[in-house]
Amino acid sequence: MTERSKAPRGCQGGFQMAIDTATDGPEVPFMKSGTMVPVSQQKHLITAEVDVVPEEWKVSLEDRPEVSTFEYIDIPSIDLSLLETDRAELVRRLRTTATDWGICRLINHGISPELMKEVETQGMKFFGQSSQEKLKLLKHGNGNAYYTGINTEERRHSLHWAESFVMKFGLWKTLDLDAINGCTIDWATADDNFRKSLLEFMIGLKSLSEKILQLFAESLGLKADFYSDILESGGLASRWNYYPVCPEPGEVLGAHSHTDPNFLTILQQDKVGGLQVEKDGRWYNVQPMEGTLVLNIGDLFQIWTNGIFKSVLHRVLVNGSVSRISVAWLLYPRSSQSLSPPEELVDEKHPRMYRELMVEEYHQKVLTERLARQDSKVFNGQNLIDSLTI
Numbered sequence: 001m002t003e004r005s006k007a008p009r010g011c012q013g014g015f016q017m018a019i020d021t022a023t024d025g026p027e028v029p030f031m032k033s034g035t036m037v038p039v040s041q042q043k044h045l046i047t048a049e050v051d052v053v054p055e056e057w058k059v060s061l062e063d064r065p066e067v068s069t070f071e072y073i074d075i076p077s078i079d080l081s082l083l084e085t086d087r088a089e090l091v092r093r094l095r096t097t098a099t100d101w102g103i104c105r106l107i108n109h110g111i112s113p114e115l116m117k118e119v120e121t122q123g124m125k126f127f128g129q130s131s132q133e134k135l136k137l138l139k140h141g142n143g144n145a146y147y148t149g150i151n152t153e154e155r156r157h158s159l160h161w162a163e164s165f166v167m168k169f170g171l172w173k174t175l176d177l178d179a180i181n182g183c184t185i186d187w188a189t190a191d192d193n194f195r196k197s198l199l200e201f202m203i204g205l206k207s208l209s210e211k212i213l214q215l216f217a218e219s220l221g222l223k224a225d226f227y228s229d230i231l232e233s234g235g236l237a238s239r240w241n242y243y244p245v246c247p248e249p250g251e252v253l254g255a256h257s258h259t260d261p262n263f264l265t266i267l268q269q270d271k272v273g274g275l276q277v278e279k280d281g282r283w284y285n286v287q288p289m290e291g292t293l294v295l296n297i298g299d300l301f302q303i304w305t306n307g308i309f310k311s312v313l314h315r316v317l318v319n320g321s322v323s324r325i326s327v328a329w330l331l332y333p334r335s336s337q338s339l340s341p342p343e344e345l346v347d348e349k350h351p352r353m354y355r356e357l358m359v360e361e362y363h364q365k366v367l368t369e370r371l372a373r374q375d376s377k378v379f380n381g382q383n384l385i386d387s388l389t390i
């Protein structure tokens with residue numbers, strides 16, 4: 001094994017498998033025949049280099065965003081400074097948000113504007129590299145850091161107008177500079193100062209997550225530390241998304257509608273906008289607001305709360321004049337975590353909704369489902385969750 005292909009500590013076994021499903025996100029890893037074509041034999045089309053959108057990349061008519069029909073309703077904003085002044089109100093708001101929307105904007109979350117700026121700047125530098133440089137980072141085997149942004153002629157479904165860079169940092173408890181070095185070793189524009197900033201960012205993210213997990217537990221009437229083990233034996237990954245300027249923005253999507261198959265996602269987006277969420281059958285824009293983060297509930301959280309919290313369906317529109325970047329931080333419980341809801345969430349009025357399963361099994365199902373799909377629709381976790389209903 002060469003130095004470069006060494007896996008960062010902690011990224012092994014069942015956890016690795018679990019993390020694979022979610023970090024691939026909206027990406028659908030199948031080819032025409034249902035088998036993967038080796039990367040060396042694929043005909044690459046780099047999204048950013050395409051002038052005329054090929055027909056097969058276009059989304060079907062019923063999935064095309066009709067911009068003129070959007071209503072303006074903002075997603076809820078949650079101000080975490082309420083922690084000091086009115087904790088009960090904060091808990092109440094978080095519960096309503098997670099139940100009604102599955103998504104909110106976090107204000108006063110504790111991560112500094114300077115660190116957020118650094119993440120955005122470095123992300124732009126990464127995607128600004130030449131295609132040649134980025135193609136060196138295509139996924140080979142079980143890599144813990146890889147680039148996706150190529151589309152191949154073999155694919156049948158309409159493709160995402162996006163490039164991504166995924167890093168699987170491993171377990172929270174072993175998250176240190178070594179883990180970051182392992183994931184960024186081939187990131188040519190990254191330097192040690194940036195790696196230190198990334199570690200600082202993740203420390204901030206952990207402290208924010210600790211607070212959020214406690215508040216969510218309280219909002220459900222559970223012990224405050226009910227979810228705390230996630231920040232010990234669970235893990236963290238991130239997906240850096242780049243949406244190049246698109247010559248025909250109304251005909252493609254940056255990400256097709258999907259739910260996140262992990263537990264919780266914390267998203268940083270730049271000021272461009274494009275993220276939309278579904279609520280009661282309608283799509284709403286998630287307006288960017290400088291310095292804030294977006295928090296969204298994933299599939300595992302919905303199952304674990306007996307369906308009280310909602311894994312939100314979302315998608316990304318692209319635009320014709322400016323590129324966009326976002327960074328999604330993905331939280332996972334350990335693979336062997338049972339998703340049976342605690343007894344406090346089950347009673348006669350609220351019987352168990354889903355059959356018994358563990359994180360690992362859910363992620364296996366996601367992988368199987370993704371590999372099996374041959375039509376133009378991208379995998380939607382809500383259908384899979386529905387299939388678990390008792």
Ligand SMILES: O=C(O)CCC(=O)C(=O)O
Nearest residue numbers: 025239241275316326328
């Ligand atoms: O770019 C965005 O705003 C959302 C990205 C997303 O949904 C994802 O990475 O799962």
Ligand SMILES: [Fe+2]
Nearest residue numbers: 025259260314
């Ligand atoms: Fe997502």
